[in-house]
Amino acid sequence: MKRIKNSIPVMNVQWVNKLKIYLYSAFVMLFLFAGSDTIYAGTTGKIAGVVTDQATGEPMPGANVYVEGYHYGAASDIDGYYFIINVPPGMYTVVTQLIGYREVRTENVLVKVDLTTKMNIALQAENIELGEEIVVIAERPLIDIDVTSTAVSISADEIKALPVDNIYQVIEHQAGVVGGHFRGGRLGEVAYMVDGIPVNDPYNNSNTVNVENESIQELEVISGTFNAEYGQAMSGIVNIITKEGRPDHIESTFSGYLGKFYTNNDDLFPNLGASEGGFSENVQMTIGGPVPFVDRLTFFLTGRLLNDDGHLYGQRIYNTTDNDPFEPSGDQSYESMNYGKYKSLHGKLTYYLSSPFKLSYNFMAGFNENNYYDHGYQRTPAGIQDHYKQNYIHSLIFNHTISANTFYTLKFSLNETQYEGYVYEDPNDPRYVIPELGLPQSGYTFRSGGNQTGRYERNAQIWLGKLDIISQVSKNHKLGLGMDYKQHVMDVWGTGLRSRTGDIEQIHDIIYPDPGTPGFEDYMRKPVELSAYVQDKMEFEDMIINLGFRFDYFDPSTPMLADIRNPVNNDLFYFDNIDAPVKTQISPRFGISFPISSQGVIHVSYGHFFQTPNFEQLYGNIYDRADGTTIFLIDKTGLNTVTGNPDLDAMRTVQYEAGLQQVIYNNLVLDFTAYYRDLRNLIDTEIIETYDQNKYARYINRDYGNVRGIILSADKRLADYWGARLDFTYQFAEGNASDPRSVFFDNQSDPPNESEKKLTRLDWDQRVTLNLSLTAGTPGDWSVGLIGRYGTGTPYTAEIRFTGVNVDFRNNRAKPVNINFDLKAEKTFEIAGTRLSAFLYIFNLLDQKNENSVYGSSGRANADLNTKFAGDIIGLNTLDEYVNNPSFYSAPRQIRLGLGFGF
Incomplete structure (x- = not known):
């Protein structure tokens, strides 16, 4: 049986050797491209404006404008116009110098990704003592006039x-x-x-x-x-x-907190009132600055450790080896059923080789361990799976500013992630028991033993090479070009244990499906993606236009069935495979904004957006034989299989949007946006009947829908000790299905349910949403932050009471409203150059019981009217204990107290 050891690192020797070649090739390409005219978009912004004489208003050519402490700068042209491109987002001080004029330092200049920060500069003649400078505090604009979409x-x-x-x-x-x-x-x-x-x-x-x-x-x-x-x-x-490390000094922070759930609903969330239940502990640190003894090299490092007990507990009434519901052997202890353990590390090195060259290396690592609540196992919590994830990302980014007008960026990255899930690490662990053990013997009854039977291992690697070029070809045109190449390596393995004999007395007599049979998934695929784009940002006094086109290419690199009615395990005919075809797509994008004044702007945008289906939907339930043949695994015992379809087309969305931003008072902005989205080629399933009368499902492009809505927001910038934002969304999200497997599930019913053929509300269709954020305080002293959310109920499918039969059509009723508030308060002290802080977080401030899931018979989370026909309960629980499922509700109130310091 194939298995990836949990203890070995994801990057084995083979991949380390590949990485060496990859990095060597990267450095070779740096030199090859060092003299080319090439850009990079998506991570930097632009500063632009006009330099004038304050007394006469005349434009001033030849002024030197640069970002203090960095290698970003430009000279004004004959019209006094200047621009500085390739500036990372953040707050800067911009210095302007011209012989015969006083130096101007403009502080608090905010740069945003993909946007232009307008900064006009007025110079005063130098008629006082030489060297005296003028300090200006930049006013952050209330609206961004070059935004052409939300x-x-x-x-x-x-x-x-x-x-x-x-x-x-x-x-x-x-x-x-x-x-x-x-x-x-x-x-x-x-x-x-x-x-x-x-x-x-x-x-x-x-x-x-x-x-x-x-x-x-x-x-x-x-x-x-x-x-x-x-x-x-x-x-x-x-x-x-x-973030990057600052080039002039080292900064560091350290913080930690202890948290616990405190709720008035102990009957719903057991063990949270106990001294050992519902805790969380967190420590994290950052440090960054110049690397000692190495000029122009900076570093930034972040690390975090988090242990969270979670808020959903089960009680060990039964051990996994129990079966009789009236003869429990558990120790009655509580065990978390949604715990999480998390470790992360982020490191970044930035090297300014010389003024036009910048090289960055980014490393990110994350380690997760957690489990997911399963209500049926609430009395046998030791029987649920644990899940493990390791992730490593290496990226190398080379940025070359060729001239004041043009720069390019080369990026190379390796993203590798390993997932595993099991109850016990060893697939042959003697503690495993057969699936039939502990099954409920009546409705509304918890399991009385047993363990989850599935296990999976998945290793995903993405090798990326990317080139972006940007050039301010004229005052009005910023042209972007780019291309990238992705090589995927997806290695998937999954199976589930079974009983060898079906004898309930032989509780440890387990087997796994034979390789190449239904229930044993094993494949490796190496699909390839290519893309290229061109983007022009046209900036005029009364109009800003974003126009772009994108080309995408996807090669699934896999065989597919030549005849979908004749999979490999059909006994009547010889099966045959053909190569899955390559898919391509061209996507136009357009956006335009019209500044109607310095205090208002209108924007309109339109675009085609596509997405390759998930690899699970392309490759699921296949097996690669040792001879290189691919077979499709079909369960002959019934409609139990959904196979991937490598011939799926890209999913498509066409979106339209129009909006208005208007300053209506000092520091107060109103924003109105209307949008419409047409959804096509979404993934669904179809039922295939083989030549020998077996059935299976496979993914196809069939689902569709549309979304329309409006957003109205009011934003009061932080000033006079407080700031706030309130937004209102009114939206209709409709489609023929919410789940890609809806047809499969409908046909599994006995008798089969009729699938929807008309638009209905999607599962996440929240008609009205209100978001509130409120901040108050004095920077560096104290602060209070509050966020709140109100949402009308998302839909559910009502049942005819006491029958379990759905009424009319799906999602025809609404759940209760959802309300939540979170709070943060912090006080900062400065002692001997060190910042000390104490902080408080309260999540779900009001301890609200938001009902995220409900019973179709009642529309509530705490009542199932079908219990009237439940019959006798064969077990130790009551009806109410089973019906009250804590995972139907949002998490209860959690309070965190912490301390931090920094310098």
Whole structure:
């Protein structure tokens, strides 16, 4: 039996040797490209403006404008115009010098990714003592006039002020985002980028790496249309720019906290009131600055350790070897069923070889261990799986500023992730028991023993080479070109134990399916992706246009069935495979903004966005024989198999958006956006009947839907000790199915259910959402942050009471509303140059019991009307104990107290 040891590192000797070749090739390419005219987009911004004489208003050519402490600068032209490109996001001081005029230092100049910071400079003639300078504090503009779609940039300081523990909590608080769904799209339709490197896992398109808040310089969340530089996403982009060490001094922070769940609902969440239940411990640190004795080399390092007991507990009434529900042998102790252990490390080296050259090396590592609550095992918690994840990302980024107009960026990365899941590490562990053990003997009854039977191992590697070129070809045109190459290596193995004889008395007599039979998945695939784009940003006084085109190429690099009715384990006919075809796509993107005044701007955007289906949907349930033949695993005992389909087309979304931003009072901005999304070629399943009358399901492009909505927000910038943001989203998200496997599940029913043929509400369709964020305080002294969220109920499918039969159509009723508030308070002291802080977090401040899942018979989480026909309970639990499923609710109140210091 194939198995990847949990103890060995992901990067084995073979890959280390490849990495050496990869890095050597990277450095060779650096020299080959050192003299070429080439850009990079997605991680830097631009500063631009006009230098004038303060007395006459005349433009001043030849002024030297540069970013203090860095190698970014430019000279003004004959019209006094200047621009500085390739500036990482952050807060800077910009210095302007011209012979015969006083030097001007403009502080607090904020640069955002992909945006232009307008900064006009007025110089005074030098008629006083030589060398005296003028200091100007830059006013951050209330609106960004060159934004052509909905995008939010959140700075490191803004993240620090909020009661959030990770980027997902920040993202969830953005308008149009509900439970990870961006503007009504399915999960897995968002691309995550770290310093311009994509970090999604292609198996399910989830994010592979957790970037700590302390590592983030800027977080950009794009929920509207996005430029052609971004691909493999239909709903949104999360663009993370990490911090670099400062070149002039070392900075360091250290913090830790202790947390615990405190709730008034002890009957629903057992063991949280105990002295040993529901705790969390966290320590983290950062340090960054210049590397001693090495000029122009800086470093930044972040580390974190987190142990979280979770809030969902089971009680060990039964041991896994028990079977009789009335003869438990457990010790009655409580055991966490949603714990998490997490370690992360992020290191970044930045080397300014000389003024036009910059080289960065980024390393990120994460180690996760956790389990997932299973209500059926609440009385046998030792029987559920533990899950393990290791992730390593290496990236090398070379940035060359060829001239004041042009720069290019070369990126190389290796992203490697290993997943494993099992109850016991050894597949032949003698503690494993047969699947039939401890099964409930009546409805509404917990298991009385047994363990989960599945185990899986998955190793994913992504080799990336990427070239981006940007050039300010004229005052009005910033042209971007780019291309990238991805080589995937996906190694998947999965199976589940079975009883050898079916004898319930032989509890340890287990076997695993034979290789190449249903229930034993084993394959390695090496698909290839290529992409290229061109993007032009046209900036005029009364109009800004973003126009781009993107080309994508995908080679699944796998065989597929020549005849889908004749899979390999058909006994009647010889099977045959053919090569899966290559897929290509061209995507146009367009956005335009019209500044109607210095206080208002209108934008309109349109684009086609596509995404290759998840690799699980392309390759699932296949097996590679030793002779190189690929077979498709079909279970002949019934409709139990969903196979991948390598011939799936890309999923497509066409999006339209229009919006208005308007300053209505000092530091107060109103923003209105309307959008429409047309969803096509989404993944569904179809039922295939083989020539020998067996049935299986396979993925196809068939689902569709549309989303339409409006967003209204009011943003009061932090001033006079307080700031706030309130946004209101009204949205309709409809489609023919929410789950790609809906047809498969419908046909598993007896008799089969009829699948939907019309648009209904999607599972995550929240019609009204209100987000509130409120911050108050004095920088460097004290701060209070509060975020709140109100959402109307997402839909559920009602049942005809006491029958279990669905009413009419899916998602025809709404769950109760959802309300939540989180709070953070911090006090900072400075003693002998060291900053000390004490902080408090309270998540779910009001201890709200939000009902995330409900019973179809009642529409509530605590009542199942079908219990009227439950009959006798064969077990030790009551009906209410089983019906009250704690995983149906949001997490209860959690309080964290912590200390930190920094210098």
